[in-house]
Amino acid sequence: MGYVKWNYEILDRFCQDVFETFGFSSEDSETIKDVLLTADLFGIESHGMQRMVRYHKGIEKGTIHPDAKPEVVFETPVSAVIDGHSAMGQLTSVYAMKKAIEKAKTTGVGIVTVRESNHFGIAGYYAKMASDQGLLGMAFTNSEAIMVPTFGRKAMIGSNPIAIAMDAEPYPFLFDASTTVVTRGKLEMYNKMNKPLPQGWALDKDGHASCDAPDVLANIVSKKGGGIMPLGGNCEVSGSHKGYGYGMICEIFSSILSMGVTSNSCCTFADKTGICHGFIAVNPAVFGDAEAIKAHFSQYLKQLRESPKADGQERIYTHGEKEIFAEKERRENGIPVNDNTMVELANLCAYLKLNFHSYFQDYELPKDSKFFGGNY
Amino acid sequence: MGYVKWNYEILDRFCQDVFETFGFSSEDSETIKDVLLTADLFGIESHGMQRMVRYHKGIEKGTIHPDAKPEVVFETPVSAVIDGHSAMGQLTSVYAMKKAIEKAKTTGVGIVTVRESNHFGIAGYYAKMASDQGLLGMAFTNSEAIMVPTFGRKAMIGSNPIAIAMDAEPYPFLFDASTTVVTRGKLEMYNKMNKPLPQGWALDKDGHASCDAPDVLANIVSKKGGGIMPLGGNCEVSGSHKGYGYGMICEIFSSILSMGVTSNSCCTFADKTGICHGFIAVNPAVFGDAEAIKAHFSQYLKQLRESPKADGQERIYTHGEKEIFAEKERRENGIPVNDNTMVELANLCAYLKLNFHSYFQDYELPKDSKFFGGNY
Numbered sequence: 001m002g003y004v005k006w007n008y009e010i011l012d013r014f015c016q017d018v019f020e021t022f023g024f025s026s027e028d029s030e031t032i033k034d035v036l037l038t039a040d041l042f043g044i045e046s047h048g049m050q051r052m053v054r055y056h057k058g059i060e061k062g063t064i065h066p067d068a069k070p071e072v073v074f075e076t077p078v079s080a081v082i083d084g085h086s087a088m089g090q091l092t093s094v095y096a097m098k099k100a101i102e103k104a105k106t107t108g109v110g111i112v113t114v115r116e117s118n119h120f121g122i123a124g125y126y127a128k129m130a131s132d133q134g135l136l137g138m139a140f141t142n143s144e145a146i147m148v149p150t151f152g153r154k155a156m157i158g159s160n161p162i163a164i165a166m167d168a169e170p171y172p173f174l175f176d177a178s179t180t181v182v183t184r185g186k187l188e189m190y191n192k193m194n195k196p197l198p199q200g201w202a203l204d205k206d207g208h209a210s211c212d213a214p215d216v217l218a219n220i221v222s223k224k225g226g227g228i229m230p231l232g233g234n235c236e237v238s239g240s241h242k243g244y245g246y247g248m249i250c251e252i253f254s255s256i257l258s259m260g261v262t263s264n265s266c267c268t269f270a271d272k273t274g275i276c277h278g279f280i281a282v283n284p285a286v287f288g289d290a291e292a293i294k295a296h297f298s299q300y301l302k303q304l305r306e307s308p309k310a311d312g313q314e315r316i317y318t319h320g321e322k323e324i325f326a327e328k329e330r331r332e333n334g335i336p337v338n339d340n341t342m343v344e345l346a347n348l349c350a351y352l353k354l355n356f357h358s359y360f361q362d363y364e365l366p367k368d369s370k371f372f373g374g375n376y
Numbered sequence: 377m378g379y380v381k382w383n384y385e386i387l388d389r390f391c392q393d394v395f396e397t398f399g400f401s402s403e404d405s406e407t408i409k410d411v412l413l414t415a416d417l418f419g420i421e422s423h424g425m426q427r428m429v430r431y432h433k434g435i436e437k438g439t440i441h442p443d444a445k446p447e448v449v450f451e452t453p454v455s456a457v458i459d460g461h462s463a464m465g466q467l468t469s470v471y472a473m474k475k476a477i478e479k480a481k482t483t484g485v486g487i488v489t490v491r492e493s494n495h496f497g498i499a500g501y502y503a504k505m506a507s508d509q510g511l512l513g514m515a516f517t518n519s520e521a522i523m524v525p526t527f528g529r530k531a532m533i534g535s536n537p538i539a540i541a542m543d544a545e546p547y548p549f550l551f552d553a554s555t556t557v558v559t560r561g562k563l564e565m566y567n568k569m570n571k572p573l574p575q576g577w578a579l580d581k582d583g584h585a586s587c588d589a590p591d592v593l594a595n596i597v598s599k600k601g602g603g604i605m606p607l608g609g610n611c612e613v614s615g616s617h618k619g620y621g622y623g624m625i626c627e628i629f630s631s632i633l634s635m636g637v638t639s640n641s642c643c644t645f646a647d648k649t650g651i652c653h654g655f656i657a658v659n660p661a662v663f664g665d666a667e668a669i670k671a672h673f674s675q676y677l678k679q680l681r682e683s684p685k686a687d688g689q690e691r692i693y694t695h696g697e698k699e700i701f702a703e704k705e706r707r708e709n710g711i712p713v714n715d716n717t718m719v720e721l722a723n724l725c726a727y728l729k730l731n732f733h734s735y736f737q738d739y740e741l742p743k744d745s746k747f748f749g750g751n752y
Contacts, residue, residue, distance in 0.1 A: 311583050
């Protein structure tokens, strides 16, 4: 699988045009695009351009409603519940996090839960919205069940990421991770490479540990059973019940406190995914001098980075550092997009009657590609 | 190592007398005792009677100040920061969680951070205080560094448990776990049994994975390096950076937002441990109908428990179930206390001039025990 690098500006213009052509306003297209391209800039390929096809399908199938607007259905000075009405997840989520931030600036804390939304991209984007304004930010989302609870053999919990961001010097802290040991994208990567899965990732349909990527993925797709282990594996000795517990924390702050659809029922409807989110913003100033707290945190992060390295290791990262370095490098040298994704973008252009080559000049689709034809 | 079972009432009377003899008021002794014995009732032996020796030593060495009172040093309607003044961790923590609950009942949310405290027992106790009143509760504490960050070889983060509790039918959800793969107590257990540690638990002084319990424990005690891996092990492929991230979440809500001592400096002072905590209470009513939310959550928990089991497994637990069954069984049949702990209690009686046999009738100390002598 080859990669081709594109300048940020090219992908930016392409995404803007795609979403406007789908019928989103210029401002909304800007928002969706920013969430997607931030993932690519951060080096989280799975959640960037690679996902265009998913949004394309969602709009085509009718699970994403481009005209829908999120609606506040319950509100207090510290909280809100939003019904996403199956609007684009990024739009509902930016709206919800803005509301949490507004509340945090007024009362000190804002917790906003969302039901009936759609896939929202990277959780870290929303946590960072808060930290960019000097607040502590957290974001949660449930998703189609993929995590098998400890001692189970059926996926009942989503990959359920939890993200947290807080400002610090010389750069913010940003942790964003699924509560499964890995996400489905990683399994797909191993499958494409014809490599056995690492131990401790996946379960077959009977709930046994399995390294057989094609079998595990086939069972997931056909809902025969099995799935991905919680962080901590599939036995208590390695902490399986802990990853399962973090998955539950995510479920509480998304589907439970919004009265929405739990992961085990997400994406089982014809006309909606039902995906739920949660957003928290906390103003550090309600704990004293916000600048002093930031300095205190920065000092601890520095101590972590400077602490002694394991034999053979050169550095200890604090969370969010890799993303910052990836962004710098990609803004300078371009964002790598793989050939499969380029084919998906060509199909998208054909569908929307956009001129693929006006964005991606001189790019030729691989000969064996699954391009469905038509003008693009 | 043998075990002997004691009725709850015997341990209750013993603990009450011990803490009153240490100089705590009757009410405060009651509080401390309830936290400790709840751990034993829940089957969390490491945090019950077994810890009496630690509190004994803390008071003797002067890191726990029996006369100190926690003080609110900053407060808003949704938050507070408490200086524990090195009072008994349980007393400061119950005080802090009560404050968080009070705020949650008034404004919807209460976040209380605590600095300069001491070991507080099980985090779940405080989370449960909130859920017992129909609120969502969370508790965090940092502790003496034992977790080695990914790619490091020096412990920089505590075992940093995160607990969350929420009411449900037929019983509440209660998740309470360290963010390390296991706690130090587990290493000590394997050491006592002369068994090699399971793979994926510990690191030697150079940061290599190690199954050598005596070596790892000796390095921890002498601060030569090494320690316990984060949940997810010591490499990114198994999610090490995630456990490390959850450890950081705990640190943020304890030491960072309280301007307290971070784990890497906890317990390095002569006159204090510096341990910090965090407590969150959220009123589900700020998200709509609290009863409906509880029913919705209960339904999901039921679906999890009833979902298909892995080959060879008989049941799937939701968090907190094991504790409920343990409590029922132990209230009926007694709480098992091991002989080593009994010896510690005998030493404690000798120190406090309490009559050991007035509580533990007919119990004989093992012949090779480390009883230091004196009247007891």
